[in-house]
Amino acid sequence: MRLFWCVLTLALLLAGSASAADGLRIAAFRCDATPPFGEPMVWDVPLERIETPLLAKGIVLEDNGTRYVLVSFDWCIIGNESELAFRELLARAAKTDPTHVAVQTIHQHDAPYADAGAWRLLEKAPNPRPHLSAKFMSDLNRRLTRAVEQAVRYLEPFDSVGCGEAKVERVASERRLKGPDGKIAVTRGSEGAKNPKHAEMPEGDIDAMVKTISFARGEKVLVRLHYYATHPQTVSCTGGATADFVGMARETLEQDEEVIQIYFTGCSGNVTTGKYNDTTPEARNGLAERLRDGMMAAISATRFTPAKRLVWRTESVLLPIRKDAEFAEQSRGWLNDPKAAPGLRIYRGAMRLASIDRANRPFALTSLQIGNVHIVNLPGEPMLEFQKFAQHCKPKAFVAVAGYGDGGSAYICTDAAFQEGGYEPSASNLAPGGEQVVKTAIRRLLGE
Numbered sequence: 218m219r220l221f222w223c224v225l226t227l228a229l230l231l232a233g234s235a236s237a238a239d240g241l242r243i244a245a246f247r248c249d250a251t252p253p254f255g256e257p258m259v260w261d262v263p264l265e266r267i268e269t270p271l272l273a274k275g276i277v278l279e280d281n282g283t284r285y286v287l288v289s290f291d292w293c294i295i296g297n298e299s300e301l302a303f304r305e306l307l308a309r310a311a312k313t314d315p316t317h318v319a320v321q322t323i324h325q326h327d328a329p330y331a332d333a334g335a336w337r338l339l340e341k342a343p344n345p346r347p348h349l350s351a352k353f354m355s356d357l358n359r360r361l362t363r364a365v366e367q368a369v370r371y372l373e374p375f376d377s378v379g380c381g382e383a384k385v386e387r388v389a390s391e392r393r394l395k396g397p398d399g400k401i402a403v404t405r406g407s408e409g410a411k412n413p414k415h416a417e418m419p420e421g422d423i424d425a426m427v428k429t430i431s432f433a434r435g436e437k438v439l440v441r442l443h444y445y446a447t448h449p450q451t452v453s454c455t456g457g458a459t460a461d462f463v464g465m466a467r468e469t470l471e472q473d474e475e476v477i478q479i480y481f482t483g484c485s486g487n488v489t490t491g492k493y494n495d496t497t498p499e500a501r502n503g504l505a506e507r508l509r510d511g512m513m514a515a516i517s518a519t520r521f522t523p524a525k526r527l528v529w530r531t532e533s534v535l536l537p538i539r540k541d542a543e544f545a546e547q548s549r550g551w552l553n554d555p556k557a558a559p560g561l562r563i564y565r566g567a568m569r570l571a572s573i574d575r576a577n578r579p580f581a582l583t584s585l586q587i588g589n590v591h592i593v594n595l596p597g598e599p600m601l602e603f604q605k606f607a608q609h610c611k612p613k614a615f616v617a618v619a620g621y622g623d624g625g626s627a628y629i630c631t632d633a634a635f636q637e638g639g640y641e642p643s644a645s646n647l648a649p650g651g652e653q654v655v656k657t658a659i660r661r662l663l664g665e
C-alpha cells in the first residue's frame with residue numbers, strides 16, 4: 218500500500234503538463250487517525266488491538282485557485298466544536314475557508330468519537346470517564362495538516378467526472394419495522410441477525426444503490442468516491458480498531474485497482490446491516506465482499522463527461538436543538554451519574570449538553586456540483602428519507618448524499634418518526650420540525 222501511494226505521488230509530480238479543463242485540479246490525501254493503545258474508543262473502551270488502521274481519506278479540489286476539501290474519517294462521530302476545529306485545521310492546511318470544507322465520518326463503532334465540549338463536561342463530572350487525549354489529538358492534527366499540505370503541493374489537473382451506480386445485494390436493511398398500527402414494532406439493530414426472526418423479516422425501505430463518482434484526466438482515473446447508505450458496524454465497543462466491512466471493501470478495491478478509493482456513509486439513521494449480520498467474521502466478510510462487488514459494478518457502469526467548473530454551496534442552518542428543561546435535566550442526570558452506562562453518560566449526557574451549549578451556532582451544510590453530478594454533505598445521522606428527498610429533487614441528476622457530518626444534531630428524523638416512536642427519535646438532539654429545516658436546506662444546496 219505504501220508503495221502504491223509513493224508511485225501515486227510520483228505520478229502526480231509528473232502530471233503537470235497534461236491538458237485539462239481550465240483550472241480544475243485535484244489531490245487526494247490519506248492520514249492514519251488510529252489512536253494509540255489505551256486511548257478510549259466508543260464510548261470509553263480502551264483500545265487494545267488494531268484490526269485495521271482508522272484512516273482519514275479526502276480530496277482537495279481546486280477551480281481557478283479556489284479550493285474545497287472533502288474528507289471521510291473512519292471514526293464514529295465528530296461533533297460540535299470538534300467538527301469546527303477539524304474544518305478550520307483542514308482549511309488552514311489547504312489554504313481555503315472553513316466553509317469550503319466538509320468533514321464526515323463513516324460511523325463504525327470500533328472507533329473514536331470527538332466532541333471537545335463534551336470532553337470538558339466529562340472532566341468535571343463525578344468519577345470522570347476518559348476521552349481522547351490532548352497529546353493524541355495534537356499528534357493527529359499535525360499529521361493531518363502535513364498530509365493536506367503535501368497533497369496541495371501535488372494538485373494535478375483533471376478534465377472529466379464520471380458517475381455510475383449499481384445495486385448492492387444483501388447488505389442494507391431497515392431498522393424501523395412497523396406493526397399494523399403504524400408504530401415501531403421491531404427495532405432491528407446492526408446485530409439483528411443474531412435473532413433468526415429478525416433475519417427473516419424483509420429488507421424494508423433502503424436505498425440499495427451504491428453511487429460512485431470518479432475524477433479523471435484523459436483515460437487515467439485519479440480518485441473514486443463511493444456513497445452507500447447503511448450503518449457500517451458489524452460489532453460495537455469491543456476494544457478493537459476497525460474500519461469494519463466498508464473499510465475492508467474500500468481498501469481491497471484500492472489495492473486491486475490502484476486508484477484511490479474514498480467511502481462516505483449516506484443517510485443511514487434508520488438503516489443497518491441487521492438482516493445480514495450475526496456478528497460472525499463470516500458475516501462481516503460476506504458484507505465486505507458484496508459491498509465491494511457493488512462498488513465494482515458501479516465502476517463498470519461509470520460514464521464520464523467533461524468537467525467544466527465546480528459549484529460549492531454552503532447553507533448555514535440553525536437546527537432546532539432541544540433546549541427544554543426536561544431534556545437538559547435528564548442529560549445532566551446521566552452525565553453526573555457515575556453508575557450510568559458509558560453510552561448514557563457520554564452520548565446522552567455530555568454530548569447532548571455540548572449541543573445545547575453551542576446555543577445558536579449554526580450547522581454548516583454543504584454541496585458540490587460538477588455539471589450534472591451533485592454531492593450533498595449533511596450533519597448528524599439523517600434518516601434515509603433525506604437522501605431520497607435529495608434524489609427526488611433532481612430526478613435527472615446524479616445525486617450522492619453523505620451523512621455523518623457535524624454530530625451535534627445526533628439523529629435527524631422525519632416528523633412522522635416522532636409519532637411512530639422507536640429508537641431514533643429517542644436518540645435525537647432535535648425537536649420535531651427539523652425535517653422541514655433540513656429539506657429546505659437540501660433544496661438550496663441542489664441549486665433549486
Ligand SMILES: [Zn+2]
Nearest residue numbers: 324448486598
Ligand atoms: Zn448511528
